[in-house]
Amino acid sequence: xxxxxxLSIGYGGKPLTTNINIELKPGEFIxxxxxxxxxxxxxxxxxxxxxxxxxGTVFIGGEELTRLSSRSRARRLGVVLTGxxxxxxxxxxxVVGLGRYPWTGPLHVIGRRGRDVVEKSMAKTxxxxxxxxxxxxxxxxxxxRVMIARALAQEPEILILDEPTTHLDARSRxxxxxxxxxxxxHENMTVVASTHELELAFRFADRLILLSEDGLTIxxxxxxxxxxxxxxxxxxxxxxxxxxxxxxxIEFRHNPENKGPTAFVIAGGGTGSKIIRQLLRKNxxxxxxxxxxxxxxxxxxxxxxxEVVAEKPFQKIGEKTFQQxxxxxxxxxxxxxxxxxxxxxxxxxxxxxxxxxxxxxxTFRTTAFPSTAELIQTIQTxxxxxxxxxPP
Amino acid sequence: MRLSAFxxxxxxxxxxxxxxxxxGSVRLPATSVLMHLFGLERDAGLLGTVVDLRIVRxxxxxxxGASLGVAGCVLQSLFRNPLADPFILGISSGSTLAxxxxxxxxxxxxxxxxxxxxxxxIAGAVxxxxxxxxxxxxxxxxxxxxxxxxxxxxxxxxxxxxxxxxITTSDVETxxxxxxxxxxxxxxxxxxxxxxxxxxxxxxxxxxFLAAKPLNAMAFGEELASSMGVWVRAARVLSVAASSxxxxxxxxxxxxxxxxxxxxxxxxxxxxxxxxxRYILLLSALAxxxxxxxxDITARNIMPPLDLPVTAITSIFGAPLTLLLIMRRGxxx
Numbered sequence: 248x249x250x251x252x253x254l255s256i257g258y259g260g261k262p263l264t265t266n267i268n269i270e271l272k273p274g275e276f277i278x279x280x281x282x283x284x285x286x287x288x289x290x291x292x293x294x295x296x297x298x299x300x301x302x303g304t305v306f307i308g309g310e311e312l313t314r315l316s317s318r319s320r321a322r323r324l325g326v327v328l329t330g331x332x333x334x335x336x337x338x339x340x341x342v343v344g345l346g347r348y349p350w351t352g353p354l355h356v357i358g359r360r361g362r363d364v365v366e367k368s369m370a371k372t373x374x375x376x377x378x379x380x381x382x383x384x385x386x387x388x389x390x391x392r393v394m395i396a397r398a399l400a401q402e403p404e405i406l407i408l409d410e411p412t413t414h415l416d417a418r419s420r421x422x423x424x425x426x427x428x429x430x431x432x433h434e435n436m437t438v439v440a441s442t443h444e445l446e447l448a449f450r451f452a453d454r455l456i457l458l459s460e461d462g463l464t465i466x467x468x469x470x471x472x473x474x475x476x477x478x479x480x481x482x483x484x485x486x487x488x489x490x491x492x493x494x495x496x497i498e499f500r501h502n503p504e505n506k507g508p509t510a511f512v513i514a515g516g517g518t519g520s521k522i523i524r525q526l527l528r529k530n531x532x533x534x535x536x537x538x539x540x541x542x543x544x545x546x547x548x549x550x551x552x553x554e555v556v557a558e559k560p561f562q563k564i565g566e567k568t569f570q571q572x573x574x575x576x577x578x579x580x581x582x583x584x585x586x587x588x589x590x591x592x593x594x595x596x597x598x599x600x601x602x603x604x605x606x607x608x609x610t611f612r613t614t615a616f617p618s619t620a621e622l623i624q625t626i627q628t629x630x631x632x633x634x635x636x637x638p639p
Numbered sequence: 640m641r642l643s644a645f646x647x648x649x650x651x652x653x654x655x656x657x658x659x660x661x662x663g664s665v666r667l668p669a670t671s672v673l674m675h676l677f678g679l680e681r682d683a684g685l686l687g688t689v690v691d692l693r694i695v696r697x698x699x700x701x702x703x704g705a706s707l708g709v710a711g712c713v714l715q716s717l718f719r720n721p722l723a724d725p726f727i728l729g730i731s732s733g734s735t736l737a738x739x740x741x742x743x744x745x746x747x748x749x750x751x752x753x754x755x756x757x758x759x760x761i762a763g764a765v766x767x768x769x770x771x772x773x774x775x776x777x778x779x780x781x782x783x784x785x786x787x788x789x790x791x792x793x794x795x796x797x798x799x800x801x802x803x804x805x806i807t808t809s810d811v812e813t814x815x816x817x818x819x820x821x822x823x824x825x826x827x828x829x830x831x832x833x834x835x836x837x838x839x840x841x842x843x844x845x846x847x848f849l850a851a852k853p854l855n856a857m858a859f860g861e862e863l864a865s866s867m868g869v870w871v872r873a874a875r876v877l878s879v880a881a882s883s884x885x886x887x888x889x890x891x892x893x894x895x896x897x898x899x900x901x902x903x904x905x906x907x908x909x910x911x912x913x914x915x916x917r918y919i920l921l922l923s924a925l926a927x928x929x930x931x932x933x934x935d936i937t938a939r940n941i942m943p944p945l946d947l948p949v950t951a952i953t954s955i956f957g958a959p960l961t962l963l964l965i966m967r968r969g970x971x972x
Contacts, residue, residue, distance in 0.1 A: 297862050321868030328866075334858045336914035345856050349868035354917065355852040401867065 248272055249294065249405055249437055254303035256286060256293045262301050263289055264462050271439060273404065276431035278448040279441040281458030282481050287441040288329070288409050290458060294439065295326045295407045307405065321349035325398030329410040331390055333383065339393050340378040343369055346400025368399035371434075372426060388419030395426065406430060408440040412447065420444065424451050445482070449495045457481065469495060489550050500552035501527045509534065509579035510626070511603075513596050515587030518613070519544040522585055523553060525619050529627065534579060536572040537564050537596055544587075564595035572599060581626055582610045640918065644911035648925035652701070655932040659697040662940055665689055699828030700931040700949075703893045704903070706840055706885035708927020709847050711900025712907075712920050713882045714771075716854035717875065718778065721964055722788045724901035725886045729794030730770045731895035734887050735821055736798040736805075737766025742817065743809040756835040756891060763887035764839070770794060771879045785965060823894040823950030825935050836888040843884035844924070850878045851916035858914075896931070897950050898957020903927035905964075 254267040263286035271277055281287050292298040294305055296312045305312040307323055315323075325346070334342075346368065347361045357365065369375045372392040377385065385393065391411055398406055408427065412420040424444075428451050431438040442448055448455060449469035457464040457472060459481035466472040470492050479485050489498045507530040512519050514535055520543070526533050536556030538545040548555050556572040558564050576582060582603040589597055603610045609626075616622040660672045667690065675690050707725060714723035714730075725731045741762035777790040799821075806817050820827065853874035856864040861871045889896065907922035908914055931949070934956075938947040 292862075295866060297865060317865055317870050318868040321866060324866070326863065326866035328860070328863055332859045332863070334914075336908060336912075337858065341915065345859075345867060348852070348856055351852075353849055353852060355855070397867075 248308065249439075250306040251294075252304045252306065254293070254305060255301040256289045256298070257301050258289060258298075260301065264458060265302070267303070267463050269456070269463070269465055271405075271437045273437050274431055274435045275437055276428045276451065276453045277437070277439045277456060278452035278454075279439065279456045279458065280443075280445060280448050281441075285458040285460075285481070287458055290456075290463075291407050291409050291439065291441055295324060296320050297326070318349045321401055321403075323403055324405045324407065325401045325403035327391070327394045327398050327406075327408040327411055329413055331387065331414070335381075335383050337382045338378070339374060339380050339382060339385070340365065340369070342382050342393055343374075343378075343396045343400050346397040349401060364402060365400050368396040371399060371430070372396040373422075386419075387414045388416065388422065391415065391419070391423055392426070395423075399430075403436070405437045406439070408438070410441050410443065412442055412444055420447060427451075445490070446495060446497060489552070491546065491550050493546060496550075498547075498550040500550070507531050508581065510581045510583055511536065511576040511579040512583045512585060513576075513587070513599055514538060514544045514548075514585045515542055515593055515596065517543045518585040518587045520547040521619055522583055522613055522622070523548055523551065525623050526583070527551060527553070529623055534575050536575065537568055537593065537599070539593070558592075561592065563592045569595050569598070573602065576603060576608070577606065580609070582608050583613065583622075583626070584610065585613045640913040640915070641911050644907070644918075644922055645925075647910065648907075648922060648929065652925055652929045652932070655929050655936070656697055656701065659700070659932050659936050660690060660693045662936060663689070663693060664944060695830055695833065696825050696828045696935065697932055699825045699833055699892050700935045701928040702833065702837075702840060703825070703889040703896060704899050704927040704929065704931025705924040706843070706889040706927070707896060707900040707931070708903030708907075708923035708925075709844060709920055710882040710886045710889075711902075711927070712904040712916065712923040713847050713850060713854065713878050714900070715904055716857065716916055717878045717882075718774075718787060719858065720784050720787055721905070722784055722901065722961060723791075724898060725767070725882065725889075726795070726895060726897035727788055727901060727961070728770070728774050728791030729796075729798055730767050730774070730791075730882070730886055731890055731897070732795045732798035732802070733770025733773075734763040734767040734883075734890040735895050736802045737762040737769075738890065739802045739805045739817065739821075740766075743805050743813060756832050760836050760839060760887055760891050763890045764883050767883035767886045767890070768879055770798070771883055775875070775879070819948070820894040822948035823896040823953075824938070824946070824948045825893050825931075826946050828892060832892055836891055839884050840888040843881050843888065846877055846881035846884065847920055848917070850874060850881055851920055854878065854916045893949065895950065896953060898953045898960065899927050899930050899934070901957060902930060902960055905960075906930075 249271040251267050251269050255262045255265040257263040279287050279290060289298060293300050299313065343365050344357055347357050347365065350361060351357055369378060372395050374389065374392050374396055377389060382393065411423050415423060424447050427438050427440055430436050455466050455469060455472055457478055459477045461477040464475065464477055472478050473490055473492050484490050487500045489500050510526050510531045510533050512523055512533060512535045515538055519535060523533055523535060534554045535544065535548045538548065538555055538557050539560055540557050541560035545555060545557055556568060556575060558568050576599060584600050587596065611622060611626055613622060657669060657672055661667050661669055672690065710725045714725065714728065715721055738759050741758055773794060774791055777787060781787050781790060802821060806814055853869045856867050856869050857874065865871050903923040903926040904919055906926045907919050911918055911922055934949050934952045937952045938949045941947065
């Protein structure tokens with residue numbers, strides 16, 4: 248168990264964050280998030296004993312971290328730092344064997360139990376098959392897992408990792424994060440890692456530590472953290488970026504002042520998301536309608552900053568909403584119909600489509616084209632040449 | 640890891656040792672050299688004298704070469720720089736300068752009994768350690784492999800310049816003896832110089848061997864090493880002490896000899912296919928000793944009856960090797 252008491256962290260006497268009082272329990276996977284230069288690395292290095300606290304204390308078990316010798320500290324706390332040190336010629340098994348450092352004598356002879364631990368550490372992180380490969384030949388993902396195995400060979404209670412997913416591809420990222428969570432939950436370790444991958448952090452962490460200008464916030468649920476003003480401010484989720492509390496995904500909000508032609512998209516049930524994104528990428532100003540507020544297209548469109556004509560959940564499209572949609576549709580340059588499933592509550596959308604065709608609006612049906620790309624191309628090059636028949 | 644590297648290098652050393660005693664202005668038969676070496680038969684006449692002379696000289700070469708090999712291995716790991724070598728980093732010349740100061744100024748003031756190997760050794764060790772510390776200081780300014788080497792080479796020039804000034808101001812007798820010694824040679828080797836430095840050399844070897852474990856861990860950087868339980872400051876002090884004590888021993892015996900400390904660890908890693916310093920240290924001692932003996936054979940026999948400074952030979956092979964190593968890494972890291 249790790250605990251801090253009135254801890255101040257920083258470099259060269261300048262405090263970054265002060266008065267940190269946290270308690271990290273065994274079996275917990277804690278993820279530290281925060282923008283660049285918010286002090287993630289400083290916090291992790293201070294918790295690791297690699298940096299001295301500016302004030303206050305870090306306790307490990309009941310003991311002060313700074314009072315432990317580096318040897319006894321290394322037996323309780325393993326560290327993986329960010330970046331890849333180019334070490335030529337060392338074999339994977341040798342590197343993991345270095346983790347036995349605090350347990351071996353002056354000649355680093357690894358005993359039978361030690362070799363067992365090395366073997367198990369490699370097995371846990373899935374690098375057993377790489378044991379006789381040279382460290383310089385490994386991919387970044389493999390290298391990271393070897394470094395984690397090396398830290399595990401120290402048999403620590405606490406594992407601290409600084410940005411373990413940086414430079415990794417999407418799949419290796421998930422694998423590393425899953426491994427860390429596994430170590431916390433099944434090996435009863437305290438695992439603390441920092442990352443820039445907010446979406447991963449929200450999905451896998453037991454607790455989140457946010458470092459920002461407002462100091463340190465520790466939170467058990469991401470939804471609560473997203474709602475907090477210090478989070479919004481720290482990552483700039485008040486401008487072009489949005490994060491959805493429902494799906495925990497990050498979206499880029501397009502400029503609503505877009506001067507391009509206007510496209511009115513009649514969507515629903517998830518049929519519209521793809522074409523809305525494409526149109527935005529081609530600099531169209533998009534209006535979506537009529538969508539119910541519980542529709543996935545509504546969630547995506549609002550996250551993207553698209554103007555939406557919306558109706559309350561599970562209500563028939565009312566006359567007022569319909570008129571509003573009609574007005575906006577008639578003012579737009581093109582109408583795109585995405586073939587949403589039509590039921591009793593949204594059948595007014597069919598009326599919208601009918602009106603568009605009757606009034607000779609350039610109208611396109613997504614299903615009439617083999618791909619979205621072709622649809623977009625047609626919209627751009629022949630805006631007025633394709634009247635469409637009504638869907639059955 | 641190829642364990643066959645040990646018997647291989649040991650037999651190379653043995654063969655080169657015997658050859659070194661055999662060849663020269665008087666060629667001796669292998670049998671009598673071997674008989675003499677194993678103490679089975681001693682020729683009391685001229686032949687015996689020649690053999691004894693060559694043995695001293697070759698033993699000096701073995702000890703110097705082994706020392707430089709070990710020092711090179713320690714320095715390459717400590718600086719995480721494949722081009723590190725006591726000669727290139729200016730440590731040998733720092734040792735030389737300190738010895739010159741002790742010899743000329745100390746003797747002049749009556750503090751040091753002239754040619755007292757102990758005083759000279761202490762001076763040489765202090766000079767080597769101080770230069771090492773300055774080079775460590777440079778590491779906070781230059782992060783590249785070549786940058787550090789350049790700093791070391793400049794430091795070497797600085798030391799050599801000051802040594803020249805000190806030597807030139809001394810009396811003619813000292814100047815002549817000293818000038819040849821600063822070129823690096825085994826020709827002046829005597830038991831009276833070799834014997835006193837042996838315990839220091841041995842202590843340096845033991846210290847270097849104890850530094851192997853932390854040096855292995857420090858390959859991943861000092862912070863990560865510290866997280867694995869390395870007491871980094873102690874490991875640095877131990878490494879500097881170890882390399883300084885062996886470099887000083889080599890310098891007292893033979894003057895500054897170049898490039899053996901660079902080549903020996905590379906040769907060892909190449910043939911053993913490992914980078915584990917526990918093995919590379921021992922192998923570097925063997926490889927360094929062999930290189931020094933071979934270089935000495937060459938220096939004595941390439942232009943007879945001239946006895947060339949051994950550094951002339953090691954430089955001709957060592958400098959291109961250094962360039963090769965720089966080109967292979969692009970000189971960037």
